[in-house]
Amino acid sequence: MNFSKEILVWYAQNKRDLPWRNTTxxxxxxxxxxxxxxxxxxxxxxxxxxxxxxxxxxxxxxxxxxxxxxxxxxxxxxxxxxxxxxxxxxxxxxxxxxxxxxxxxxxxxxxxxxxxxxxxxxxxxxNIPEPVVDGNVYRVLSRFFGIDIPINSTEGINYFKTLAHEVMDSANIRDYNQGIMEFGAIQCSPRNPDCEKCPLSSACVALKNNQVNDLPVKIKKTTVKKRYFNYLVIKDREDKIILEQRLGKGIWQNMYQFPLIESDKDFKLKDTEVQKKLEKFSNDAISFEMYLYNSEKIIHKLSHQHLFTSFWIIDFNGKLNDGIEVSEIVKYPVPVLIADFIKTFNF
DNA sequence: AATCCGGGGTC
DNA sequence: GACCCAGGATT
CATH class of the missing domain: 1.10.340.30 (Hypothetical protein; domain 2)
Known part of the structure; x- marks a missing residue:
């Protein structure tokens, strides 16, 4: 069996019509x-x-x-x-x-x-003969050739890149590269691949050794950090709102959000902290009323972090210095956590 | 070599 | 809840 030829044949018969596939x-x-x-x-x-x-x-x-x-x-x-x-x-x-x-x-x-x-x-x-190695390719190669070197180790990265070079079809690199990825996405899927209908099954090492569900091997390390967010949705007497840009490092760089009071552990937001925040946004005397919008914390999950989020609605009896119109909020790029709030909250 | 960086689909 | 997705940059 010729691995790359089988990939090309399969791709010709099974490729999806995707918007970037009708151009080079x-x-x-x-x-x-x-x-x-x-x-x-x-x-x-x-x-x-x-x-x-x-x-x-x-x-x-x-x-x-x-x-x-x-x-x-x-x-x-x-x-x-x-x-x-x-x-x-x-x-x-x-x-x-x-x-x-x-x-x-x-x-x-x-x-x-x-x-x-x-x-x-x-x-x-x-049309340069350079093999792609993405998540699909790791899966297809590791199964077909029965390679159990962790794909996210330095050794694995080098090994699979070399192997990819060896098995690629240089003369048909466009279709070969897209074909092996498409094959991984549709035929040789992460879970429950349909090996009975696979054109490569007769020579697949993983299938022969009953290792399909064990390959590829990946070193796992998932330590999820918990963070506690209190967003202040401050509305002044002119119905204007404060949005701030996230600068510096960390998540959502350069995206916008409401003023945030954060902690690494669960805590009760104090009026005095809100007072201090408000002083940054106005020269007026600080007088406000606040209530909690969501009684249950909204848990927004990222790969490495879980954000336990409370939205506080603040009615500020003064004028904000850099407040924006409510109608302008939708023009700012915001993370999904904020976008979901904006969708449901009636300003 | 390890860690960080989103959001959504799937089982 | 765990894993994965046409990975890359930073530490």
């Missing part, structure tokens, strides 16, 4: 690849269509504000991708005169483009 334009390929990093096709697709419509070329993206880009990215997560996207768009537009570099090595230098994405753009856009 590096701008479109780049956009789709960044959006699909750690993201399912179904989740990323509407964002891809929105970006292509709002930013048809790399110049449009380069000329946009980061805030516009983050707003359109809202809900997709891993927001550094959007910021890096903007950085790279500006470099392509200015330093590269709008033309993407056509080599794996040059692509790798760009912000947000790592080994996988450089390989994907080089192969799909420029």
């Amino acid at each position: 334009n590096p701008y479109n390929i780049w956009l789709s690849e960044i959006m699909l990093q750690q993201t399912r096709v179904a989740q990323g697709t509407p964002y891809y269509l929105s970006f292509v419509e709002n930013f048809p070329t790399v110049h449009d993206l380069a000329n946009a504000n980061e805030e516009q880009i983050l707003k359109l990215w809202q809900g997709l997560g891993y927001y550094s991708r959007a910021r890096n996207l903007h950085t790279t768009a500006k470099i392509i537009a200015n330093q590269y005169k709008g033309k993407f570099p056509n080599s794996y090595k040059e692509l790798l230098k760009l912000k947000g483009i790592g080994d996988y994405t450089a390989s994907a753009i080089a192969s799909i856009s420029f």
Whole structure:
């Protein structure tokens, strides 16, 4: 059995019609690849269509504000991708005169483009024989060849990249790369793969040794940190609201939120803390009433953190210095936790 | 080499 | 609740 030929045959018969599959334009390929990093096709697709419509070329993206880009990215997560996207768009537009570099090595230098994405753009856009290694490829190769080296160890990363080089079809790299990923997504799925209908089953080491459910091997380390958020939804006597931008490090960089009082353990919010916060936003005498919006804490789950969140509604009897109109709130990029609140709260 | 960075789908 | 998703940057 020829592994790569079987992948190509399977792909020709089973490939989905996806919006970025009818072009080799590096701008479109780049956009789709960044959006699909750690993201399912179904989740990323509407964002891809929105970006292509709002930013048809790399110049449009380069000329946009980061805030516009983050707003359109809202809900997709891993927001550094959007910021890096903007950085790279500006470099392509200015330093590269709008033309993407056509080599794996040059692509790798760009912000947000790592080994996988450089390989994907080089192969799909420029037909360069460089194998992609994503989560799908790890799964397909580890099962078919029966490799139990952890895929997220240094040894595993190097091993699978070398193996990918050995088995790729250089003459059909565009279809081979997309084919092995599609095969991993649809046929050789993480759980309950349909091995009975698999064209590779007769030579699959994992199937022969009954290891399909044990491969690939991954070193797991999930320590979830708990954080306690108290958001202050401050409304002044002119019905204006405060939104703040998250600067510095950590989650949701450059996204907006309500003023936040945080702790690493559960605690009761004190009036005096609210008072101190309010003093930052107004020169007026501080007089307010507050109530808790959600009696049960909203638990917002991220990969490494669980955010136990309370929203406090503050009626401030004064005028905020930098308050915004309620109708303007929807224009700001906000994390899903905030967007969900805005959707349900009647301002 | 380990850790951080989102949100959603699936079982 | 655990795992995964067309990973990359930072420490």
